[in-house]
Structure formats: C-alpha cells, structure tokens
Amino acid sequence: MYREKIYDEAIRRIKERRLSAQTQQEQRTDLIHAQIPETAELDRQLRSACMSVMRAARSSDPQAAIRQVEQQCNEADAMLRQILTAHGYPADYLDTHYTCTLCDDTGFTGGKPCECLKREIGRVGAEQMNARSQLSLCTFDSFSLRYYSNLPAEQYRMMERIYQQCRKYAEEFDPARSGNILMIGNTGLGKTHLSLSIADVVLQKGFSVIYDSAGSLLHQLEQEHFSKRSNEEDTLAMLLDCDLLILDDFGTEFDTNFSRSMIYTLFNSRINAGKPMIVNTNLDKNSLQGQYGSRILSRLFSACIMQFYGRDIRMQKSLLQNQNQEASL
Ligand SMILES: [Zn+2]
Numbered sequence: 001m002y003r004e005k006i007y008d009e010a011i012r013r014i015k016e017r018r019l020s021a022q023t024q025q026e027q028r029t030d031l032i033h034a035q036i037p038e039t040a041e042l043d044r045q046l047r048s049a050c051m052s053v054m055r056a057a058r059s060s061d062p063q064a065a066i067r068q069v070e071q072q073c074n075e076a077d078a079m080l081r082q083i084l085t086a087h088g089y090p091a092d093y094l095d096t097h098y099t100c101t102l103c104d105d106t107g108f109t110g111g112k113p114c115e116c117l118k119r120e121i122g123r124v125g126a127e128q129m130n131a132r133s134q135l136s137l138c139t140f141d142s143f144s145l146r147y148y149s150n151l152p153a154e155q156y157r158m159m160e161r162i163y164q165q166c167r168k169y170a171e172e173f174d175p176a177r178s179g180n181i182l183m184i185g186n187t188g189l190g191k192t193h194l195s196l197s198i199a200d201v202v203l204q205k206g207f208s209v210i211y212d213s214a215g216s217l218l219h220q221l222e223q224e225h226f227s228k229r230s231n232e233e234d235t236l237a238m239l240l241d242c243d244l245l246i247l248d249d250f251g252t253e254f255d256t257n258f259s260r261s262m263i264y265t266l267f268n269s270r271i272n273a274g275k276p277m278i279v280n281t282n283l284d285k286n287s288l289q290g291q292y293g294s295r296i297l298s299r300l301f302s303a304c305i306m307q308f309y310g311r312d313i314r315m316q317k318s319l320l321q322n323q324n325q326e327a328s329l
Helices: 002-035 037-057 062-086 115-132 153-171 191-204 214-226 232-241 257-272 285-297 313-328
Strands: 181-184 209-213 244-248 277-281 304-307
Touching (some): 115 232, 191 277, 232 257
16 A cells, blocks of 8 residues: 555656646747747648658558658758747757656656656655654755864864765765765764765755664564554565665664564665665664674675764754853843
8 A cells, every 4th residue: 555655656746747848848839839930830731741641651652652751740840940949949949858758757668667767656755754754954064063173183084084975975876886884973973964964965866865763763664564554565665675775873773583683684685785875873883793793784894984073062052052142141
C-alpha cells in the first residue's frame, strides 16, 4: 500500500510535467501565431502534410509518395525555424520542451519504467521519510567556524578541513562514486549541521536523501516488523534504495537483536551495492565496537573518518545570548 502510494505520486508528478510542457508549448504557439501570422499558415501546411501521409500510404507507389510528403514537412519545418530565428526567437521555440527527453515525460521507455520515474519514486519516498523525521535543513553558509576558534591550532585546522571536505563531498556527490563518511565526536560539535548541509546540496541536485536518527529509524522498522500491517519491507527498501542515507546519533539506539541484525543488513547491503552513507556517532571507535562488534563495523571503519573537536556549540550560543542580554540591560 505504502509503496503503491509513492508510485502513484511519482506518476502524478511526471504526468503533471508533461501536461505543463504541452500547455506552455500551446501558449507559445498562440503568441507566435498572433505576432507572426505567416507561422500560422506554415503550421497549417505542416498539419495537412501529416494528413496526406495516410493518403500517400494508399497510393500506387507509397514509398515515393511518403518520401515526398516527408520532404514537404522538412521544408516547412526548416522555414518555420528560420522565421523564428529571424524574429529573435530560438529555433526550437515552438517545440515541446519535456523535462526528460528519454521518455517525453511519460515515465516509460520501451514499456519499461524510465530513469526519471525511478528517480522520482526515490525522491517521493525520501520526502515521506524526512517529513516524519521533521528534517529542517541547515546550510554550509549558516555553519560558522568561529565556534572552534578557541581550539588549539591543530584542532582548528582539522575542523576547517572537515568543513571543506564536507562541502566538496556535497558539490561532487555522485551516488555511484561517492564514498562513506563516519563522523565521530561529542554532542553539539556540528556533525548534524554539516550532514544536513550535505543533504541540502545533494537534495537540490535532485538526488534522494534520507536523514534520520538511528534510534528513530530502528524504532519504526521494529514497529512495522511486529505489527500485522507490515510496511517493513517498504521502509527497508527505501533505506537501501535512496541515493544517500544519513544516519544520525548512531549508537544511541536500543541494543537489541533486532537492531543489530537491521544495522548489519543496512550497512552490508549499502556497502555491497556501493551506495554512500554518512554515519554520525557520539561514541568513540572502541565503544562502537563494544556495542556492535567488529563484524558489523569493520567495513564502516574503511569510510572517511572525521574526528570532530570543540566545545558544545549549542552551549556556546546560549552563553553568548545570555551575555548579550545582560549587556543590553
Ligand atoms: Zn523519463
């Protein structure tokens, strides 16, 4: 049911695109016909040439007749394009501009789902997941390195490098080539902010991103697993399918057999499929290994590991706020 709804919504959006492309084409045509009357006449010729194709097919030498009609069409089309450019319009101004040129916004090519439909299904699925986790996006521009300025020089440079690495990762994101990132460090050091900034850029590029805390995701999977109305396969499939999965607060979820096996499935399947993940944790490597064992984590540790330093930014911010309030009294 869940999956069907997502599919229906994706199809609806693609149909809407097609309709809007066609409506815009009609509007452009009306405008041009009114401005340049000879284009209306050419259009009429083009349409009647199409009709005569059917007559040509019934003639004594259909191939020659069809070739002749085709030539007439091409000439009228070339003339139309010439007139458009002569009036300062692009030559393809009266063509229908579909978003996807593979399927002309029908969602299917050769009877199979087009890439654009698959992408849209991923996007709708991710939106639904993110709506539940109340994803509020942070951006790279709202991230300030000044909260790290009181760190020893080497650690400050490390944070600067992490910021640049995250920016580069987001800008160059490619679901088939980007690697995994493991962010380690105490609460309030900017791990969530930077991973949401990555999500922001990657979503704008049109990829599907699912962001949630490990606890909340596992809770949902577990509820679905033990309820009669099982969506578990759908949720899991979406977690496995999305272009980028961001797992926040890893290690704070309840440690159960169910969560272990889910985490194992998730990590293993995504890593085997070469699909990128960003995993954030407040625990250090040893505590993580103690909780999940090296079998589950060994491959995660081959990710790019970013060690965060600093003092809790939320606390620094509220301290600053208090100081400002006192100063203004
Ligand atoms: Zn398409």
